[in-house]
Amino acid sequence: MTLDQLAAFVAVAERQHLTQAAAALNLSSSAVSSAIKALETMHGVALFHRVGRGIELTSAGRRFLPEAREMLLRARGAERLLDELAGIERGVIELQASQTIANYWLPPRLMRFHAQYPGIEVKLQLGNTTTVTDAVISGAAELGFIEGTIDEPALTSQRVASDRLMIVTSSRLPHDATPLVSTEDLLSLSWVMREPGSGTRSVFEAALRAHNVDPARLDVVMTLPSNEAVLSAVRHSAAATALSEAVVAPFLHNGDLHALPFALDLREFTLLRHKERPLSAVARAFETHCRSFTTSDHFI
Incomplete structure (x- = not known):
């Protein structure tokens, strides 16, 4: 049994999807x-059922998953110890x-950090607030970055930047010149x-509730899993959305959005980190790097 095999098993088990797991590991689907x-084959046990095009854990796979996760965490801990002994000239940050x-x-x-520490390998995975929080709690990530704030007793949090949401629609729609939308x-x-x-x-x-608007009253015609998908849908429809100003700025500039x-x-x-789990030297260096921007850093 190798760590690579364990990592492949855990990645597929957590996503129930071979292609997504391969992308997260930066491997081909065939390699995973x-x-x-x-x-x-080595242990003579089936860990997954292949159902049509889908994949799901067997009972043996479900029992093995917590142990596999723990083994990977212990391996990461050993790697971090070696990084500590080597200083921060090389190492990995997740x-x-x-x-x-x-x-x-x-x-x-990340590019500025790489320029300062070229021997550090950065492994970044995308998620949303829920999945990022879970990753920091479980130890799958040393540091997490989310939009907004959370109330999670196991984690400490620190503001690292500011951002503003904007409500936008397609510029193809007629728009009133009123100073404020009600x-x-x-x-x-x-x-x-x-x-x-x-x-x-x-x-x-949360912003809607602050204006005494119940979000459940909105006519949500579609829910999509990425900013890019939302942008594409809104640019070609009569729908509205709320996204970061940095995301919509190019489309406002070229006239696609209003x-x-x-x-x-x-x-x-x-920025999120675990209260009780010590950071590696590399993660501490990156945390300090991010904190150096907090006094005046605005996202937009």
């Missing part, structure tokens, strides 16, 4: 499939971040939204 097949942060805020900061106007629109659990949706719904004049407060981008 071969690793799992080798593990099953991060998870929600989509807006991972696609817009983190990349330039809450009733919002309720008359059709909406395309990010999935429940995403920071963008959670922050927008911003509705409805004021939304700034939201926070938050």
